[in-house]
Amino acid sequence: MPLFENKYRPPLLFRNGHFSTVFASGLRRITNLKQYRTQLPTPDGDILDLDWSDAPTKTDKLAIIIHGLEGGSIRPYMKGSARAFNQNNIDVVCLNLRGCGGHTNKLYTSYHSGRSDDLKTVVESIITKYRYQHIYLNGFSLGANIILKYLGEQDYPSQVKAAVAVSAPCDLYGTMLELHKPKNSIYAYRFKKTLIHKLKEKQKQFPDHIDLASIYSIKTLKDFDDVYTSKAHGFIDAEDYYRKSSSLQYLKDIKIPTLILNALNDSFLSPSCYPQGIAKNHPNLYLETPKYGGHVGFFRYGGTYYSEQRAIEFIQDLQ
Known part of the structure; x- marks a missing residue:
């Protein structure tokens, strides 16, 4: 069209x-x-x-x-x-x-x-x-x-x-790259903060699935997707998740x-x-x-x- x-x-x-x-x-x-x-x-x-x-x-x-x-x-x-x-x-x-x-x-x-x-x-x-x-x-x-x-x-x-x-x-990979740029640092920080808070609650529910050391290793949104999103939902890693999930x-x-x-x-x-x-x-x-x-x-x-x-x-x- x-x-x-x-x-x-x-x-x-x-x-x-x-x-x-x-x-x-x-x-x-x-x-x-x-x-x-x-x-x-x-x-x-x-x-x-x-x-x-x-x-x-x-x-x-x-x-x-x-x-x-x-x-x-x-x-x-x-x-x-x-x-x-x-x-x-x-x-x-x-x-x-x-x-x-x-x-x-x-x-x-x-x-x-x-x-x-x-x-x-x-x-x-x-x-x-x-x-x-x-x-x-x-x-x-x-x-x-x-x-x-x-x-x-x-x-x-x-x-x-x-x-x-x-x-x-x-394109989720392209969006991830943009979110990690300095222009978006405030947004990325806020997203990461709430996501990690929720992940800590999940760790209490499911201590056999993830440990606190893995959570504390998360420094970026991509790290979060490597540590939790990809592993919990059957992807190899964050890039595999981005590739398969992009519309x-x-x-x-x-x-x-x-x-x-x-x-x-x-x-x-x-x-x-x-x-x-x-x-x-x-x-x-x-x-x-x-x-x-x-x-x-x-x-x-x-x-x-x-x-x-x-x-x-x-x-x-x-x-």
């Missing part, structure tokens, strides 16, 4: 990628959203926390939203997107990936950038239990990669109609209309995360690369951010 022409022009201060990223993540407030939680058992004996919010009137449309690394349904971008969908008469379920719902998950394994089986479990459960005939997927950062991989690696129910991937790290290799097989919205001033994304060549020749893949937006930023006056507006517009244009 032709690449989208972009007209997003935020206020001057928000044209700085870092400011846009930090403001949207830490300073935005979403108060007018009512959510309720259900829990979904997984086939391997774990639990997924699902936070729902309803449209004002009965609908057969549902959006499934997935957060980024160390995020959850409480993050402003999740709540903002849920509110936008609800206001357009679409019910929402925010999927908290394993260990991201406010408590430690049951198993030694957890979530990671390529773990799409939990999304499959959620989709199939919803179709079995509920009335929804139009299901839309909306992912942010790590969650965007999961959705893109899910759509390209397998068949899925006909009720899944479209997807929007925001700030998608399509870039799956994009060509996506069968439903899918929008990737990646800002050019996103400091997390490598050049390989902007798949222009694939999108130009793809019947279902749409790529929009605004000059501004940062990483999951996209500030816009009026309460609804640009990424939320584009997700609604993209879905509505298909109807």
Whole structure:
């Protein structure tokens, strides 16, 4: 499909990628959203926390939203997107990936950038239990990669109609290299801090699986993926995990209309995360690369951010 022409022009201060990223993540407030939680058992004996919010009137449309690394349904971008969908008469379920719902998950394994089986479990459960005939997927950062991989690696129910991937790290190795650069040191430090905290809790649960010395050896995010992510989830090492979990290799097989919205001033994304060549020749893949937006930023006056507006517009244009 032709690449989208972009007209997003935020206020001057928000044209700085870092400011846009930090403001949207830490300073935005979403108060007018009512959510309720259900829990979904997984086939391997774990639990997924699902936070729902309803449209004002009965609908057969549902959006499934997935957060980024160390995020959850409480993050402003999740709540903002849920509110936008609800206001357009679409019910929402925010999927908290394993260990991201406010408590430690049951198993030694957890979530990671390529773990799409939990999304499959959620989709199939919803179709079995509920009335929804139009299901839309909306992912942010790590969650965007999961959705893109899910759509390209397998068949899925006909009720899944479209997807929007925001700030998608399509090439995980390239993204890892960017996160380890000085420009992203603050973000990398915060991610590593929370990940190690969770890993220490896992060590208490499963002392035979990992020791404290291994945890204390972790100095970088790649170290974390070498020590825990790869080993716990059946990969050889971090690079094997990045290679097999990157959605870039799956994009060509996506069968439903899918929008990737990646800002050019996103400091997390490598050049390989902007798949222009694939999108130009793809019947279902749409790529929009605004000059501004940062990483999951996209500030816009009026309460609804640009990424939320584009997700609604993209879905509505298909109807």
